[in-house]
Amino acid sequence: MKKIISILVLAVLFTACKKEQKKEEKKQEEVNVYTHRHYKADQELFAQFEKETGIKVNVVNAKADELMQKMTVEGEQSPADVLITVDAGRLVRAKNKGLLQGVKSEFLDKTIPSHLKDVDNNWFALTKRARVIVYNPEKVTPEELTTYEALIDDKWKKKILIRSSGNIYNQSLLASLIANLGEEKATEWAKGMVANMARSPKGNDRDQVKAVVAGEGDVAVVNTYYIGKLLNSKNPEEVKAGEGVKIFFPNQEGRGTHINVSGAGIAKYAPNKENAIKFVEFLASKKAQEVFAKANYEYPVNEEVAPSELLKSWGGFKEDTLSLTKLGENNKKAVLVFDNAEWK
Amino acid sequence: MKNLFLHIKRDTTKWSIALLTIVLFITIPVFTIFINLFYGPGETWSHLVNKLLPNYVSNSFILIVGTSFLTLLFGISSAWIVSRYKIPLRKTLEWLLILPLAIPSYITAYAYAGIFDYGGVVEKLFNLKIDMMNHFGLIFVLSISLYPYVYVASRAFFLNQSSNIIEASKLLGASEKKTFFKLILPLARPAFIGGLILVLMEVLNDYGAAKYYGINTFTTGIFRAWFSLEEPDTAIYLSAILVLIIFVLITLEKQQRKRIGYFNATKNHKRVQRESVTLSIRIIFFVTVFIPVLLGFLLPLFQLLYWAYLTFTEVFTSEFLSISLQSLLIALSSAFVTVLFALSLLFFAKWNRLSIINMLTKFSVLGYAIPGAVIAVGVLIPTLAIDKWVVTIFREYFNFKIGFILNGTILALVYAYTVRYLAVAYNPIEASTLKLGKSLSEASKLLRKGNIETFFKIEFPLLKSAILSAFILVFVDVMKELPLTLILKPYHINTLAVKAYEYASDELIAEAALPSLFIIFTGVIPVLFLNRLIAKEN
Numbered sequence: 077m078k079k080i081i082s083i084l085v086l087a088v089l090f091t092a093c094k095k096e097q098k099k100e101e102k103k104q105e106e107v108n109v110y111t112h113r114h115y116k117a118d119q120e121l122f123a124q125f126e127k128e129t130g131i132k133v134n135v136v137n138a139k140a141d142e143l144m145q146k147m148t149v150e151g152e153q154s155p156a157d158v159l160i161t162v163d164a165g166r167l168v169r170a171k172n173k174g175l176l177q178g179v180k181s182e183f184l185d186k187t188i189p190s191h192l193k194d195v196d197n198n199w200f201a202l203t204k205r206a207r208v209i210v211y212n213p214e215k216v217t218p219e220e221l222t223t224y225e226a227l228i229d230d231k232w233k234k235k236i237l238i239r240s241s242g243n244i245y246n247q248s249l250l251a252s253l254i255a256n257l258g259e260e261k262a263t264e265w266a267k268g269m270v271a272n273m274a275r276s277p278k279g280n281d282r283d284q285v286k287a288v289v290a291g292e293g294d295v296a297v298v299n300t301y302y303i304g305k306l307l308n309s310k311n312p313e314e315v316k317a318g319e320g321v322k323i324f325f326p327n328q329e330g331r332g333t334h335i336n337v338s339g340a341g342i343a344k345y346a347p348n349k350e351n352a353i354k355f356v357e358f359l360a361s362k363k364a365q366e367v368f369a370k371a372n373y374e375y376p377v378n379e380e381v382a383p384s385e386l387l388k389s390w391g392g393f394k395e396d397t398l399s400l401t402k403l404g405e406n407n408k409k410a411v412l413v414f415d416n417a418e419w420k
Numbered sequence: 421m422k423n424l425f426l427h428i429k430r431d432t433t434k435w436s437i438a439l440l441t442i443v444l445f446i447t448i449p450v451f452t453i454f455i456n457l458f459y460g461p462g463e464t465w466s467h468l469v470n471k472l473l474p475n476y477v478s479n480s481f482i483l484i485v486g487t488s489f490l491t492l493l494f495g496i497s498s499a500w501i502v503s504r505y506k507i508p509l510r511k512t513l514e515w516l517l518i519l520p521l522a523i524p525s526y527i528t529a530y531a532y533a534g535i536f537d538y539g540g541v542v543e544k545l546f547n548l549k550i551d552m553m554n555h556f557g558l559i560f561v562l563s564i565s566l567y568p569y570v571y572v573a574s575r576a577f578f579l580n581q582s583s584n585i586i587e588a589s590k591l592l593g594a595s596e597k598k599t600f601f602k603l604i605l606p607l608a609r610p611a612f613i614g615g616l617i618l619v620l621m622e623v624l625n626d627y628g629a630a631k632y633y634g635i636n637t638f639t640t641g642i643f644r645a646w647f648s649l650e651e652p653d654t655a656i657y658l659s660a661i662l663v664l665i666i667f668v669l670i671t672l673e674k675q676q677r678k679r680i681g682y683f684n685a686t687k688n689h690k691r692v693q694r695e696s697v698t699l700s701i702r703i704i705f706f707v708t709v710f711i712p713v714l715l716g717f718l719l720p721l722f723q724l725l726y727w728a729y730l731t732f733t734e735v736f737t738s739e740f741l742s743i744s745l746q747s748l749l750i751a752l753s754s755a756f757v758t759v760l761f762a763l764s765l766l767f768f769a770k771w772n773r774l775s776i777i778n779m780l781t782k783f784s785v786l787g788y789a790i791p792g793a794v795i796a797v798g799v800l801i802p803t804l805a806i807d808k809w810v811v812t813i814f815r816e817y818f819n820f821k822i823g824f825i826l827n828g829t830i831l832a833l834v835y836a837y838t839v840r841y842l843a844v845a846y847n848p849i850e851a852s853t854l855k856l857g858k859s860l861s862e863a864s865k866l867l868r869k870g871n872i873e874t875f876f877k878i879e880f881p882l883l884k885s886a887i888l889s890a891f892i893l894v895f896v897d898v899m900k901e902l903p904l905t906l907i908l909k910p911y912h913i914n915t916l917a918v919k920a921y922e923y924a925s926d927e928l929i930a931e932a933a934l935p936s937l938f939i940i941f942t943g944v945i946p947v948l949f950l951n952r953l954i955a956k957e958n
Contacts, residue, residue, distance in 0.1 A: 114922040137914075137922060138906040141647040142793065146907055149800045153808060153824070169650065240634055242644060278553045278634025279533070282927045290538040290549070302927060310730040311930050313539030411648045412464075415471040420634060 106132040107351040110147065111160035112140040113338060117371030125358050131351050140166045147175050152345050157352040160202075162338040163244045165251065167199040168404020176341040179349070183357050187378050191397045192337060199341035201400065202359050203374035205301040206393065207249050207334045210285060210321040215294045223327045224253065224334070225261075227295070228268025236269060237284040237296035240277040241414035245299055245336060250413060251406035252334045255398055259409065266417035277420050282306055282314070289320035296321075299336070304373025304386055325393035332394040336403070337377070432774055435871070439768035440777050442761065446784040449798030449839050450663070453790065457660045462651035468658075472641060480638040482555055483562065483623055483630075490563035491619045494712045495570025496612055500600065501705045503578035506694045508702070513709050514575075515947050520716030521568040521893070522943025523724075524900040524917065526628025527936045528565045530929050531720035532557065533632070534727070541723070553633040561629055564716040566619045571712075572889055573615035573848055577608045580855060583693060610854055613673055614847040620669075621788045621843070624662060627903070628924075638662055639791055652797075659794045666789040670782065721940065727933035735934040740919070744938050747899060747915040750830065751942075754837040755845075755895035759887060761838055762845035766853060767879070770861075771871045788843035792904035799836040799908065803827055833908045837898050844897055845890035852886035853879075896943040916942075 111118070114137050122133040136143065140161035147154050147170075159175065161167055170176050176198040184193070184200050192201035209221055220231075227236055239246065253262040274293030284296035285306060306318030325333045340356045342349065358364055365376040369384050376383065461468075501507060502514050520528070536542050536550045543549050551557070581604070589599040630637045638658070646655030697705065728735075769778045787795055807824040826832045856879065864874040880887075902917050909915065916935040923932035 114926065134912070136909075137918065139925075142796075142903070142907050145652070145797065146800070149797070149804055150827075151804075153804075153811070155828070240631075242631065242636075242640070242648060247648065276634055279632060280927045283533075283537070286538040305927065309930070310734070311539075311727070314930075316539065408648075408650060411644070412467060415467065418471075420636060 104132055105130060105348070105351060106134055107157045107348050107355045108134045108136070108155045109158045109160060109355070110136045110138075110143040110156045110343075111158075112138070112143065112162050112166075113160055115372055117367055120371075121359065121364050121367055124364075125355060128358075129351075129354060131354065133355070144170050144173065144175060147343065148173060154343060154345050155347060156343040157346040157348045158340050158355055159199075159343055160338065160340045163248060164201065164337050164339065164400035165244060165248050165404040165407040167194070167339050167341050168401055169407070170341055171196075171198045172404070175344055177344045177346070177349075179342045179353050181353055181357055184360055187360050189377070189379070189397075191399045192339075192377055194341075194401065195399075199339050200356060200360065201337035201339040201377050202365075203338050203368050203372065204335045204377060204395070205299045205337070205374055206325065206395065207245055207297060207299055207336060209295050209324045209326050210288060210298055210303065211295045211324060212288050212291075212320070213322045218322070218324055221295070221324045221326065223330065224249070224297075225257075225265060227297075228265055228272060230272075232272045232295065234272065234274050235294040236272045237274050237287045237293040238269065238277060239280060239284060241411070241419040245281075246297075247407055247410045247414070248336050248403045249297070249334050250410040251403045252396060252398055254406045254409055254413070255402040256331055256396075259413065262410075263413050263417060266413050266419055270417050270419050282317070285321055286314075286317045289317045300375075300387070300390070301373050304384075307386065308373075323390050325391070327396070328394050331398070332396040335375075335395045337400060338374070433772065435768050435771040436774045436777055439765070439772050439781070442764055442768065443777070443780045443784050446761065446765075446787070446839055446842060447780075448802050449795055449836070450783060450786050450790065452798045452801050453656055453663070453794060454660055456653060456656040457664075459653060459657075461657040462645075462649075462654040464645065464649045464651055465654055465657075468641065468645060468649075468654065472636070472644070476636050476638050476641045479555070479635055480624065483559060483635070483637060484620055486555070486559035487563045487566065487619060487623050488616060490559065491567040491570050492612065492616060494563065494567035494716075495615060496574050496605070496608075498567075498709045498712055499571045499574035499578055500604070501709050503575055504694060505705055506696050506702075507705045507709065509706075510694075513713060516713045516717060517571050517709065518568045518947050519940070519944060520565045520712070522896055522899075522940040522947070523565055523717070523720055524628075524902070524920070524936065524939065525562055525565040525622070525626060526632065526924070527724070527920065527932065528716075528720045529558070529561045529629035529632055530924065530932070531723040532561055534929065535719065535723050555635060558630060558633045558635050561633075562623055562626060564712065566622050567712060567716065569618040569622075569893075570612050570615035572893070573611040573851060574608055576848065576852065576886060576889060577611035577855070578604070580852070581607070611851045614851050617670060617673070618788070618844060618847060621666065624666070624789065625791055627791070642791055642794070646793075656794060656797070659790055663786055663789050667782070667786060670785075674782075721937075724933040724937050724940075727930035728937050731931045731934065735923075735931055740935070743914045743919055743935075744916060744942070746913050747917070747939075748942055750833065750913070750915065751895045751898040753830075754834045754841070754898045755891045757834055758838045758841050758894045759845045759849075759891045762842055762849055762890060763887070765842075765846065766850060767871070767875060770853075785843035785846050787839040788841065790840075792840060792901060793907065795836055795840050796904045796907035799832060799839065800827070803832050803835070827908075828910050830910060830913070833905070833910070836904050836908050837894075837901065840901070840904060841894045841897050844893045848890050848893070849883060849886050852883050856882055892946045895946055899939050899942055 122135065125131065126133055140163065143159060144166070147156050147159065159170055171194060178196040178198050180197065184197070188200050193199065211221065241247065250262055250266060253265055274287070281298040281302040282305070284298050285303065287293060288296045300323065303318055303323060306314045309315055309318070327333055340359060342352050342356065346352050360378055362378060362380050365378040365381040368374055369376045369381055373384065373386065375387060382388070498517050502510055502517070532552045534540055536552045538549070585603065586599060589603050594602070625639060626637070627639050627643060630640060642655045642658045645651050645658060765781055765784060769781050772778060803826040807827050810825055860878055861874050864878055869877070900917050902921050905915055905918055909918070916939050920932040920935040920939070923929070923935070
């Protein structure tokens, strides 16, 4: 038995050493990316980055929360260089947990508007999505719609479709209301929304759109991104659902439509910090932003790049320039408000 | 006190030590989580208890009652019919009945929403829209995808059941119905309760299906506390309570079972001969058996095939093939290791005379009750401690830089799977071992054969089909596993379940169909193999 154990231990150590030796021989430049995004467009961009710079991109795909948990546990030994999430709130959370570090990059400074990045340059937004109201044009005229706040009017009783409060996009929307209007007004809003829901929250954003088309309600609150996905779906029924609704950008007279972003932060203990900066700069560059805009129905953050034709066809809109940091700061409050309003 | 020590000293053998080592090894992650019970929950605890838990707990309770009823109904009835009666296509149905297990339940949930929802087949054909996304829909989906646990366990029992008692019962004038309800069903209890416990653990663990259908369960609470309220302490505290509840349930069941005492007195038993029945009954039986196959496998399968057809060119790439291969290898090796551990636990416990350690064994099958994400953290914390320690030692003493030897490697992943799925392997083998009784091994010992020789010559051959069932169940489970894999998988490795999840989480449900189909496909082959084996034995 002893013999077996000692052989096993030796074998494990041997393979571990061997692995390390291999690494040393190669001395390959690399960047380790922990990402919540898993789109084909991203993979193509990573490959392009590899080709242009010779820096190999290693990807770990998982939910942002799990990636952050992983980074926390790994601590100083974490191999992560870049953390990419699809929500600003999570980036703020990662910063507050001490998982990110500030970096200097002139390019990022001038390319990305100030409300779309961290004050200490811990993270930078890469793409934007607007959370809009979609409506059934047979039942609703755009004149009837104004703001998110107006949705709690009795007029919409049993007519609103929106997903559950566990969803981060809803949490961020409510966080923006808390930041803009205060907690009291936000609570009132959440309660009013629950009272006006056409059905108990379920399904994802696409399901809300389908339910509008199926006549279960008149309006739904969803991300623009998913309308794009529906319209370009391989499934003819989904295309029909996407075509069955019209998009309305709320709060145009006031603060603007709520937006959320996906973005990248530089890991605190990044072993390849320089490569990480290069990588994020590349993703914010005109070339990469064009790919994002085209492939994924997201709005580019680089102002030199125009959105895709489809997004243009929905018209331009005024966006809420509330600092995204506020979304993160108010996220937990938003969850508590949701629970108090009994928003499932 | 002195007596106790003498007792321990007297009864400690090499088996006790081996058993203790394995139990400790397997329970490290569980204990890492348990320790948190003493730290207490975080500050949002009262908010959770007041606002959310009553609703979460009642939802979980409804799900448990509903799925217990339906899975037992589907599982036992179909198992009894295929092992006792001659019905058309019996051999095919026998393995078809297991296949729903190959579809991840959240995929079945998506498929059913697709079938019944807006633009689905049912709406098109019958102009009928049924809302699947509620309690009933969820109970239905979970039952239809999990009943095979009960079916597999019950069928293994029925097939090995000696026909003597049935004949005796009939000779004494009991009707077929009475024989089943008064005799067979009570006797089969260890088997189907074992299956049912697996079902319930899966139900409590389910996150994907419940979330999509908008039903908040206890597990939703764990995720909400962890990720939305940012309190891992509270989340782990909740998981620990969940584990405690399940542990109590298992113990209660065991206690009750012990009181009854199951053993098989007849040694040279004849196998049950399948009976012929009248045509009308044959049709009823056929339909009864076919319904779970249709609902649990064929219907979702067709929906997935349709989706896969729509998205095939986009999803099917060379990368996809390599991911399939990786998944397969990981699942095979994990299943092998898990079964090995299950066998060691069972038999070391049998050979060990120190009852305290045997009681500890129960802790090692708890992993199945804990959400995969929590297990992953339970594995991550201790393995990282070891990794960091090893790295430091090599740096300090040998001036040599090495990488992590556990984390980010297959080792940690397979270890986590073993911890999580040990119960899946342990329960069916245990049920069959109980049926085996003690007399055979005792006879072998009287003939001065050692434990190990007895095992390989007598117990292993007799348990072969149970062991293979266990292997296949674990294999299929690992193929489907998601949250744990996401956290612990090495950089360059991907699995089909992860791929399917990536698509589904981006609301690309149709694209998720092809990887799901591959998971199903890889699950079907071993099931076919197992079936042939059981058939040959008979």
